[in-house]
Amino acid sequence: MLHANWAIEQERLDALARFDILDSPEEEAFERVARLVCRILDVPMSTVAFLDGHRQWFKARQGIDACETARGPAICNFTIGRAEPLIITDTLRDGRFCENPFVTGPPHVRFYAGFPLRSAEGQNIGTLCAMAPAPRSITADEIVILQDLAAVVMDALELRQLASVDGLTGALSRRAFRDAATRQLSLAKRHRHEASCLLLDLDHFKAVNDSYGHATGDKVLAESIATCRSLLRESDLIGRIGGEEFAVMLPLTGREAALGVAEKLRSAISAQHFSAAERSFSITASCGLSTFSPAMTDLDTMLQRADQALYAAKEQGRDRCVAAAVAEVESSLGRRVLKAGQIVFNSGRSVIDCTVKRLSEQGASLAIMNTAGVPERFKLAIAADGFSKTCEIAGKAGGELEVRFA
Structure with missing residues (x-):
C-alpha cells in the first residue's frame, strides 16, 4: 500500500476512535438493525461491523457465531475502501472472492451485500452487510432500504455519544465513565490523594446466555450491578465498558482498602441466586x-494494569480478585492511539497485522488475533507514520502484547 493510502487509512482509524465503539456492549438499537436486514432481504446472516487495524469486530450480528474475525480476508475489508455498496450476487463466480476462506469455509458466503458506514467527515469506519449461503439477486428498492438502515446505524452512533447511562444496568456508559473517572484521577494527582480502579468481569457469562437465553442474561447483569451499586459509596463510579465487564473507580481508596471492596463485590455476586427454565443457578466474578x-500518568494506564490483573485472576481459576503490583517507575506505554501496524519477523517473510493501541518512545501496546507464534523479538511497522522499530515482548494479556523498543 502506498504511503498516501496509509495516511487515508489513519484518517479512517482516527474517525473510528472518536466513536469509542470497539469492544463495547451489545445494544438493542444495533441488534434491531441486523434483524431488520435479515427480514427485509430474507437472508440468514447480517452484521454491523467495525474494522480496526487487524480485525473486523461485530457490534451486532445475526447468524454468525464469531464476535470478530481477521480483517485481511474479510469481504467487508473491501467494502470500506469504496464509496458505493459492494454487491456480490454469487461469490463463486467472482474472481476476487471465489477462493476467500469465508466463501470456501464457514459461514460459506455466496451472496454478499455490504454498505459502508460513513462518518460525517466521509470516513468509512465499518459496514452494514447482508449475507446468504446461496446466490441471490438484490433489487434497487432493497439497496435503498439498506442504505437507509446504514444511515440509521450512524445516527445511533451519534446518539450513543450523548448517552451517559447504560440502559440495561443503570451503570455509566463507557464514555461517561471515562470522562468522570479521568476527572477523579486528575483530582487525585493534583491533591496527592489515593485512588484505585477495579475491573469486574462475570465468569462464563456466555454460558448463561446460551443455557437460559438473553433475557435471563440481561436480568443477571442488571441485578449483579444493582447489587454492586448498593455496596459502593455515592462518590464511587461504576461503568459498563464491555458486554459483561464493568469498571469501578474508587476515590480516596488505597490498595488494601480497594482489595477489600473488590472481595466484597465478588462475594455479593456469588451469593446471588437466579432461576430460569425451572432451574436455579448462581454466578461468580x-x-x-x-x-x-506516580507511575500512573493517565486513566488508560490504570485501566491497562487493572486489565492485566483481571487476566491473571482468570488464569488462576476465576472467582477471585488480583491486585496489580504497585508501579515504582514509569510504566505508561504512552498516549492512547488507534493505528494499523504490522509485526514483521523471519527476515521480513512473516507479517502479522496488528492494531497499535498505545504508543510512546519506550514501547507500545498491540492487539492481534492470536499471540501464538509471535517471537519474543520482532520489528513493529506503522506505515502511516513511516515508523519501524525493533521491539521485544514485555508482557501478554489475552490478545494483547506489551512491547518495549530495543
Missing part, C-alpha cells in the same frame, strides 16, 4: 485492580 501511583 473475577476482578483485577490497580492503584494510583
